[in-house]
Amino acid sequence: MILDKMLNGVPQPARNRVEATLENVSLMLQVKNTKVAASLAPSAVRGLLLRQGKRNDAVKMPASHDVHFDLKYGLDFPEMNELYRRAVANQWDGDKDLDWSTDVDPMNPEVPIINPDFMPFDRLKEYGIKLNAKEMAEANYDMTCWMLSQFMHGEQGALYASAQVTESVKWMDGKFYGATQVMDEARHLEVFLRYLDTKLEKSYQINDNLFVIIDDLLTDSRWDVKFLGMQIMVEGLALGAFSTLHNNTKEPLLRQLLKYVIQDEARHVHYGVLALREHIRNELSDAERREREDWAFEVALLMRNRFMGHEVYEEKYQGLMTRRQWNRFILESPGMQRFRHLMFKRLIPNLDYIGLLTPRVRKHYEDAGLWQFVGGKNASQLSEKDLLADLN
């Protein structure tokens, strides 16, 4: 590679900065729809270049969206009303319903916090990094803390997005339902934070790419883009990630916690597809729908290629291997492959159901290897029970 030759002899920290910047710039250049690029650009500058998610204790995100104050008070969306009833009936208590007395030792090989084959760290020897058994256990612990930290940051985004969407939706039944989701997301944030804080005792900063997606949808004034971003894309990502971690951990408290969260998330995605199907198919102009089609595809790619534990890399490995070597190691790991499979198995049928997989974008999805998931069950066909039955 020309880049490798150019960077030959450059000290590793400087080389990493150059590679990270080029990766981020090339990401933005790949976005083909200019409107989509323009809408993502301010968040990309804040997240990828200014790295606002890592610099301070808090970030102020400018938000402006219409609040739909309803004056008809009609019960206007029976399926959403049904979801609202289910949500009220299935509330759980993050303090009392989980067994916080469980003794969690993430280094105990008898109860692996994550299966050793999830990220085969012994393969790092291909890059000259030999880890002993203790270091390998530590590496698995780090990756688990990283994943759960990203879940926690994502849940905070979901809390605000669901609050914004509750204001903006036009259906009264949607507002009732939305309020239950706000509560759900607060509880999710509570339990992930508590698990990290009291059981794992280590957390990581927000991933820059996750920051970009959250910043973008919280600051976009269009309610349906918030909805698409949070209820369909990020929830799809979350469901894939939660299920993968559940299936790859033996730690009983974490398994129990993830099961509870997954049940709630099933309702959230169901709500998203109900609201968006009607809106996208009947209310958007062709040009507006095309923009959503492209936006969804770009965000799907972002989610497929960009969650690679760079915060762990920067903490432990950046002096030992290049960023591109790390990316390859992560992308090829069986754990990440299982995660991507589950994520797109959930996400793609939903995009199809709401009307965003039109013939115009089919080739993009085919080229990205994502069309194979079309035809699977969408969120309106999957109950909480179905999702739990899918776990092992």
Ligand SMILES: [Fe+2]
């Ligand atoms: Fe959540």
Ligand SMILES: [Fe+2]
């Ligand atoms: Fe959610």
